[in-house]
Amino acid sequence: MNSHHRPSGLLRSPGLRRPRGAPLRRAAAAGTALLLAATPALASAPAAADEGGQDTLTVAISQQVDSFNPFTAQLAVTTNILRHVYDSLTTTNPETNEPAPALAESWETSEDGLTWTFRLRDDVTFSDGEPLTADDVAWTFTTMMENEAAAVANGNYVADFRLVTAPDDHTVVIELDEPQATMASLNVPIVPRHVWEPVLEEEGEAFAEYGNEDFPTVGSGPFVLSGHDRGRSITLEANPDHWRGAPGFDRIVMRYYSEKDAAVEALRSGEISFVYELTQAQATALESAEDIHVNFADGKRFQAFTINPGAVTQDGDEFGDGHPALADRTLRQAIVMAVDNEEIVDKAHGGRAVAAGGYIPPRYEDFHWAPEGGGADLGFDPDAANAMLDEAGYERGADGVRVSPDGDRLRLRMHVHQDRPANVNAGLILVERLADIGIEVQNLTVDPGVLSDALYAGEYDLIFTGWTVNPDPDYVLSIHTCGALPTEPGTMQGDAYFCDEEYDELYEAQLAEYDRPARAELVHRLQEVLYREAVVNVLAYPDIMEAYRTDQIASIQYEPAEGGNIWGQEGYWAWWSAEPASAEAGASASGPSTGVWVGVGAVVLVLVAAGGFLLFRRRSTMEDRE
């Protein structure tokens, strides 16, 4: 046969004739040319975080934007961003975690605690130059009180407001229906009335869908929202005229990384400056990387499991199918005593957590409570737990599983979030520990949606939960009052079907207590009740894990200063305070050209190798044929 072979063109229809060249060679050449053409862009790559000027701080985010409308934005990423765009009356002191002045310089309450007077700073302007006055504050609150669509995001703060007025430009008076100890922590963005009043009129019914995307947005915060390229990036520009002083960085860019592992690699390559919500494995791996600092902050969140005490509505109608024996407090307490929280910390969190006592994490020193020995202690003691159950008449069956005095076998379902590794691991430990006291656990590691449906239907026995606790703990305490029970199945405000008279009295008392130490004491007693009743059982306070590049960020303020976090602060301390690393440090870190050329060399090598392989193949098939 003819030995004159040529590499074939890719696909060719029979009728089309092309000049016979060496299409493969041409394709390879074109490919190389394309790669070389791309190299000028490549050259700037490793220093990508500097794109658009040295002082850009780049953050990897994954959550999508629901809305930049501060009246309706729900999601963590947008509420976080809006905190930097609009000031609030007060903020949180990063040293003490206590309320601190922001727009309001000072505040006082009337004798009966029902009237709060805030005095505003007189040097605050919006980014369009208009001054921020008490009228803007009063209008913001009043709008939330009067318009349901405007109450979607922060309506909880104004639920007990009767009237908000502005007697002069720098005084805001808020009258309440009930005393409310959370008044110094009103985390509500104050918006410019002259911008928003026309918007509200124009949008009318459609206000709920108004996304506030006319950039740059007008606000009084340390940053101005200047761009949003959906699913790609969000840009904030520094407000140099902010009353607290100009931020250290000129610009913050939030870039979308839908996969956290990819974001971690982007931090390594220097494309981004900061990444948050790391898993323990990611954080540990980054610890050894150069120019990267991993911050292990004290947890704001608690990891807990709750025991279904019998789901009821506020009217006392029972529903769901929780195990009947769990109504017995002794059994619930025995379950708690069978679990070693230290073991959960070591095995489920790789040591990156603190074993739990009370409900409020220890980072909030004055509100945190821990059981201290004595009769109230439900600490790890499986022998005592077994003895308690023996005494209460839970006899072990032939297979070692106990049977309740009413004759129900203690086989409990346990719902675990399958998307949270720490919960999955803790669940596995719980199965073993409860087996030690004669309880069989059916481990249901499920989709969060399935878990949520089981919870609201009351169709569970043990179920995992967790909350992020804010500096003011009112809300996480409120979800265990009797008022948080569902009015009808499925409408529960809380997450545990907990209802206790003593708890409710203490809750009302702390909400009306304006003296902080006295309130803290009441909050301790609330946690004691919760602990004793063993419905809500806190296992651990996982560390917050985040990392930043030290060659891009020289310094940054944690909140609180000791053991605090960067992402998700109550204030805007982190991004406002962050200082860029010096230009030289940035340059040495980028060192692009050598690397790039090595890379291009590698690519060319691969191409040559591929070409060689094909040629080799051709020759070999040729030989086959001869």
Next chain:
Amino acid sequence: MTSTPTTADGPPGAGAADAPAPPEPAGAGRAGRVARYVAGRLTTAAASLAAVVVAGFFLFRILPGDPVRAMTEGREVTAEQREELRRQFGLDEPLWRQFLDYASGLLRLDLGTSFQYREPVAELILDRLGPTVLLAGTGTVVAALLGLFLGARAGWRPGGRGDRVNTAVALFFWSVPTFWLGLLLIVFLASGRGFVPGLFPTGGMVAPGADGALETALSTARHMVLPVTTMVAVIYAQYLMIMRSSLMDEKGADYLTTARAKGLRDTLVRRRHAVPNALLPTVTLVFLNLGQVVSGVILVETVFSWPGLGQLFYSGLRVPDLGLVQGLFVVFAASVILMNLLADLVYPLLDPRVRP
């Protein structure tokens, strides 16, 4: 779904294109049959689409979880705030009412509003369509060309060294998890570990600072390298295997002997005679995959943070953002149905054996 023509419609390896089409009665009868064929295909497509519209609505209503609860999770909201959201999303209405709203919206080409983005679903889809078509389209074209090229050669000499190596490599990549391969590429080619510099970006479509058409185009090209490589590596085996087996079927055909007898070189016999005939089954595959180009490659888009429809779908499923996922579902299904319809209509033009 409409039926998919395959080689099963005609005897494999038989006379093929060179052979005369089955004898046909002349004139009007044929036109009538063609019209009936087209009408039949159109009806099937329309019925499929209607089924998809209904399924799309009820399917996602079965998803566990509650959108309002999921969206307010961890937020300090009151029961009233949740109720207001439920009202805004229309979730307080009875199911049949929600369905009527959705179905009548579809007739007006209104795909509804996304819960989490609070924007019309159609706008969100249009915004993401470009990136997806760019990525998935490039990936499909490259994979098809590569797969067909290698498959034709492998099938020409089955069992030869080239065949064994190429098939093994292709099947290896076909069985590799997309996610893992993508992350591996990021780790070795993007993150700049050890002495290997960060050659390519770790994710996204364009560097945020890029302006000007040229810079944007170059930046986009750079961002595309790893995702396209991942996609091609994983899917080109389909084309390779189909081309290979279909060429093997053609190999023994008489018309090839004739071609050889004419004194044509082996390469020419393959290129001009065997390959064009073996291409037919792959046409079906190409069309099917083109339909999926719109739905994107969810995993590739997710690993590389590519702002496309696949990623949008993924973000909608997590909530579940009913408005968004049912809208996307209808669009995805419609594009597959449309492409399938096109394949049905184009196929008879290419292959006389299946002509009505």
